[in-house]
Amino acid sequence: MLKQFFIICSGSDTNILDNCSIGEQNKYAGIGATVFFTAVMAFIAASYALYTVFDNLLAAIFFGFVWGLLIFNLDRFIVSTIKKRNNVLDELIQASPRIILAIIIAVVISKPLELKIFEKEINQVLLTEKNQMTLDNKSELAKQFDPGVEALENNIQSLQQQIDTKEAEVNALYDTYISEAEGTAGTKLLGKGPVYKEKREKHDAALAELNQLKEENKTKIQEAETQIAQLKTDYNAQVSNTQPIIDGFDGLMARVNALDKLPWLPSFFIFLLFLAIETSPIFAKLLSPKGEYDYKLEDAETAVKTWVEQKVNEREILLKTDMAINNKIYNDIAEEDELYTYKRKKARELMQLQADAFFKHQKNAL
Incomplete structure (x- = not known):
């Protein structure tokens, strides 16, 4: 079986x-x-x-x-x-x-x-490639978000620098009017005289400006920090959304390429x-x-081939014989006077009909 x-x-x-x-x-x-x-x-x-x-x-x-x-x-x-x-x-x-x-x-x-x-070796190659793709993906996505974060951080530093500069100015004015009161600088007169008051007023005005600047810059810094946090959130979301694509990088073509490595x-x-x-x-x-089966198969195939060739040859001979007989028959008929007279009569009638049709056509044209 x-x-x-x-x-x-x-x-x-x-x-x-x-x-x-x-x-x-x-x-x-x-x-x-x-x-x-x-x-x-x-x-x-x-x-x-x-x-x-x-x-x-x-x-x-x-x-x-x-x-x-x-x-x-x-x-x-x-x-x-x-x-x-x-x-x-x-x-x-x-x-x-x-x-x-x-x-x-x-x-x-x-x-x-x-x-x-x-499979195990291919998985190891794919793991290495996925890790590298993850790093490359994060690097490419960072290029989209880092410029915005950097600009906001620079803006925060600029705002903080304004506050620091103003504080330094206020502290300097404070040291000036204190020294004036102690008589260690300025007029070098001990006590709170007119010069002291003038310097104290200048310090107080600068201190008010400092407090106002802190409030304004604090609001701006908070807004910038909020934008930075949002950008980082968007970056992390983009990384999370693209990571499944990298994790799924283990199809047939990826494995074939890994096998080549x-x-x-x-x-x-x-x-x-x-x-x-x-x-x-x-x-x-x-x-x-060449075995017994080959010889028997060749015998069967050649028998069919010979039979087909014989049938084709017989048809060709039959066609040639039939054509020869037909040619002889038509040659004998062509020599008969009765057939000639009949065809001559029909030809005359045909030519008369043609002449009548031509005459009628010309007459209508005139």
Whole structure:
């Protein structure tokens, strides 16, 4: 039962193969088994690749099964269409397009399995890339918000500088009128005289201006700090909104690119393994000697070809004979006087009708 199934998978003619030796049947059963298990590997590889894309197990299994059937059909077609010939070079030329197709299929099948085999290493590469992308993302977003924050901070410093300058001025006036009262500077007269009062009034006026400036600048500083806090909140919100995109950077293309950053030799050997599996049925047929099945298949095909060529040749001979007979018949009829007289009469009537029609047309025109 299993042997018959694998023979069907090989694409061979079961009616012919049933009449061949056991060894010949086993050879094609082995070829069919290779075709079948290659399709199974294609199903597994495609299912995993699609699962990484859609993150849906049922959809991945369904489309992976369709892909496995497609690979099975292609391999079965490739193997079944390779015919044994008497010339090795002709066989290689015949099989070269199929070998190229087998190489392409091997690449498609091996790549998803490589992604699964080296999953841990790929995750490490992706983690490093995500961390770097996070830093780059924060740096790019900071370029949008930092100029505004910097301008506001400079404005706060400017406002605070105004207060400090005014305070320094008030303190200097305070020291001046105190020194005047103590007699250590200015007029150097002890007591609160007219000069003292003048300097005290100047200090008090400057102190009032300082208090007014503090109130105004405090309001402006609070507004600037509120704007800075809002900008920082917007920056953090933008970082939070873009981070899921970076966290989701683990699709099929990202994993393939990450795989390319790993050492190439292990991946190359896996590719060679699947290439050997995919091309083994083809080379098995090319390298094996012409067997009983090949001779019987060639006999059946040449019998049909000969029969078709014979039928075509018979039709050509029949056509030539029929044309020769018809030509002879028409030549004999052409020599009869009765046919000549009849055609002459009809020609005369036709010319009379033409003359009458022309005359009528000319008369209407005038």
